[in-house]
Amino acid sequence: MALIMVRTAIIFLVLLVIMRLMGKRQIGEMQPFELVITLLISELACIPMADASVPLLYGVVSVVTIFVLHELVTLIDLKGKPFKALLSGKPSVVVNKSGIDAYELKRNRLDVSDLIESLRAAGYFSLDSIDYALYEANGTFSALPKQGYESGQNSLPLVILSSGKFDGKNLKFSGLKQSFFEELLRREGVRQRDVLVLTADGAGKIYLQENGKKYRTLQTAYPGGRSW
Amino acid sequence: MVKSLLSMLLAGLLLLGAAVFEGLFVRTQFEAFGEEVSALIQKAEEGTANETDAEAVFSAWEQRRDRLHIWLPHGDIARIDDYLSESVRCLKEGERERALAKLEIVLRISKTLPSTYLVSLPNLF
Numbered sequence: 001m002a003l004i005m006v007r008t009a010i011i012f013l014v015l016l017v018i019m020r021l022m023g024k025r026q027i028g029e030m031q032p033f034e035l036v037i038t039l040l041i042s043e044l045a046c047i048p049m050a051d052a053s054v055p056l057l058y059g060v061v062s063v064v065t066i067f068v069l070h071e072l073v074t075l076i077d078l079k080g081k082p083f084k085a086l087l088s089g090k091p092s093v094v095v096n097k098s099g100i101d102a103y104e105l106k107r108n109r110l111d112v113s114d115l116i117e118s119l120r121a122a123g124y125f126s127l128d129s130i131d132y133a134l135y136e137a138n139g140t141f142s143a144l145p146k147q148g149y150e151s152g153q154n155s156l157p158l159v160i161l162s163s164g165k166f167d168g169k170n171l172k173f174s175g176l177k178q179s180f181f182e183e184l185l186r187r188e189g190v191r192q193r194d195v196l197v198l199t200a201d202g203a204g205k206i207y208l209q210e211n212g213k214k215y216r217t218l219q220t221a222y223p224g225g226r227s228w
Numbered sequence: 229m230v231k232s233l234l235s236m237l238l239a240g241l242l243l244l245g246a247a248v249f250e251g252l253f254v255r256t257q258f259e260a261f262g263e264e265v266s267a268l269i270q271k272a273e274e275g276t277a278n279e280t281d282a283e284a285v286f287s288a289w290e291q292r293r294d295r296l297h298i299w300l301p302h303g304d305i306a307r308i309d310d311y312l313s314e315s316v317r318c319l320k321e322g323e324r325e326r327a328l329a330k331l332e333i334v335l336r337i338s339k340t341l342p343s344t345y346l347v348s349l350p351n352l353f
Contacts, residue, residue, distance in 0.1 A: 071236035
């Protein structure tokens with residue numbers, strides 16, 4: 001029985017470390033240790049239930065051990081600040097006043113398209129409509145919009161260039177040619193491979209951010225008066 | 229907070245107590261069973277073991293078995309059951325050598341089985 005307890009504790013710790021290493025992509029609205037417990041409890045309860053050769057007591061012991069560990073971790077989470085960061089992680093500020101923080105995104109195993117998806121889900125369609133955006137420790141997304149951001153959201157911005165690569169599908173949707181954006185980059189003195197993100201909306205507003213630099217917005221006219 | 233601490237402490241103590249009890253209970257059960265099997269082996273070696281001796285060891289094991297089912301995986305108990313019933317049959321039919329071989333296995337299992345549930349590095353991994 002003591003063996004079952006220690007084995008349960010080992011599996012719990014291993015899963016917790018793995019969940020923390022996987023970053024915020026893997027969790028949603030639960031602290032990492034809560035997700036680990038949810039994953040474990042159902043399995044621990046099921047095995048002795050389905051396999052008659054395993055004493056039922058083994059399932060009970062494992063589940064009670066998980067309860068003790070949960071209470072212990074909750075206590076540490078509430079009382080010790082350094083432990084809280086270690087166990088549950090810290091919020092990651094992925095967008096600040098300079099634009100997207102690519103390092104923070106990478107650290108959480110996310111890319112620009114994930115960020116834009118989160119922004120859209122939160123009701124912000126343009127990257128320059130927010131001052132700050134962060135992924136909380138439990139994986140939820142929060143953003144602080146700029147004052148009067150609604151006025152700038154009158155057309156759908158499309159990700160044309162992300163991490164130095166053109167998005168063919170969005171280019172097709174925009175009806176613009178790749179050469180148009182290559183020319184725009186040349187005018188701005190930006191190399192394609194240095195672009196972290198370039199979005200274009202239907203009204204001609206371009207959001208451009210190079211790796212490690214502050215973003216800039218440009219106003220341009222599309223060939224043939226194109227808009228969407 | 230107090231409720232949480234108390235429940236954690238209580239559950240922890242309960243687990244610890246159950247683990248200590250399980251360790252002691254399984255060890256004493258297998259020690260007593262091992263002694264019975266050793267005595268049967270000695271008798272078989274001397275050529276004095278008969279059907280009644282074998283049946284007595286088996287029925288004592290049956291009583292223990294029911295209690296051990298709560299604590300041990302049923303597959304481990306079934307192994308002892310199989311070897312012991314085979315050796316009883318061999319003794320009934322006068323196959324002393326075969327009965328001794330089976331009883332040696334039972335004795336070996338009764339000595340090693342309790343230690344497989346102890347917290348040690350090989351058991352953990």
